[in-house]
Each structure stands twice: as structure tokens, then as C-alpha cells.
Amino acid sequence: MRYSLCFAIFLAAGTISVAGSTCPASQPKNESTLLQLEQSWAKALEQHDSTTVSCILSDEFEDVDVNGQLHHRAETLARIPRRSPSQNHLEDLKAHVFGDFAYVRGLNRVTDPSGKPVAQVRFTDVFVYRDGRWQAV
Numbered sequence: 523m524r525y526s527l528c529f530a531i532f533l534a535a536g537t538i539s540v541a542g543s544t545c546p547a548s549q550p551k552n553e554s555t556l557l558q559l560e561q562s563w564a565k566a567l568e569q570h571d572s573t574t575v576s577c578i579l580s581d582e583f584e585d586v587d588v589n590g591q592l593h594h595r596a597e598t599l600a601r602i603p604r605r606s607p608s609q610n611h612l613e614d615l616k617a618h619v620f621g622d623f624a625y626v627r628g629l630n631r632v633t634d635p636s637g638k639p640v641a642q643v644r645f646t647d648v649f650v651y652r653d654g655r656w657q658a659v
Contacts, residue, residue, distance in 0.1 A: 547654065549654065554617075556617040564630065585598050608634060608635070612629070614628050616628065627647075628645060630642070630645060
């Protein structure tokens with residue numbers, strides 16, 4: 523019995539550790555956290571890191587691209603490995619928190635790996651504070 527209990531505790535601790543290393547267990551509810559999250563999101567896209575992006579996007583996530591097309595969470599995550607190599611340069615970031623709701627607006631200057639400008643996109647990302655962390659909706 524003691525062995526089973528210790529093994530169960532070991533498994534639970536391992537699960538928490540793995541889950542904790544993938545998605546943050548909790549985040550402060552402030553503007554600086556949102557600005558860091560936005561930078562992490564941009565870096566994850568550059569590195570084709572769909573695991574990090576999946577932690578940021580809520581199940582209800584919707585994205586409208588520069589062509590006006592709507593993309594849901596699953597489609598957004600599926601497109602990450604197929605993205606062209608690029609670098610995101612976020613500028614003019616500003617976060618606003620209203621209780622469990624927030625938004626971040628900014629400018630993303632996208633360049634190819636050689637530094638040549640590819641696109642310039644002004645954006646607004648909307649977040650909800652759920653289960654102790656910010657998630658993009």
C-alpha cells in the first residue's frame with residue numbers, strides 16, 4: 523500500500539511538473555505580464571513552437587488575418603509549422619487591463635531571415651484571465 527501511494531504521488535508530481543513546464547500554472551494579472559506574453563507569442567511563431575502558442579490561445583480563439591479571413595484555434599495552430607521563416611519586431615505595445623479582460627495593441631514589423639521587410643501589421647489582441655492565466659480570445 524505504501525509503495526502504491528508513493529508511486530501515485532510520484533506520478534502526480536511528474537504530471538504537474540510536465541504541465542507546469544508547458545503552460546504557466548499562474549500569471550500576475552497586470553500589464554507587464556501581457557506585454558511579456560505578447561513577446562513570447564511572437565517568438566514562438568518565429569520558432570514554429572505550436573506548444574507555446576497553444577498555451578496562449580483559448581479554446582474560443584479567433585484570428586482575422588490581413589486578408590480579412592477568420593481562423594479558429596485549431597487552424598491557427600495547424601498553420602504554425604508551415605509558416606515561412608520570419609522575424610517579428612513588436613513595437614508601440616500598450617496593454618490595458620479591465621478586471622478579467624484585457625487587450626494589447628501594437629505594431630508588428632515582419633522581416634525575412636535576412637532582415638528584408640515583409641509586412642507591417644497593426645494589431646489588437648484580446649485576452650481573458652481564466653484559471654490564473656491570460657489567454658487570447
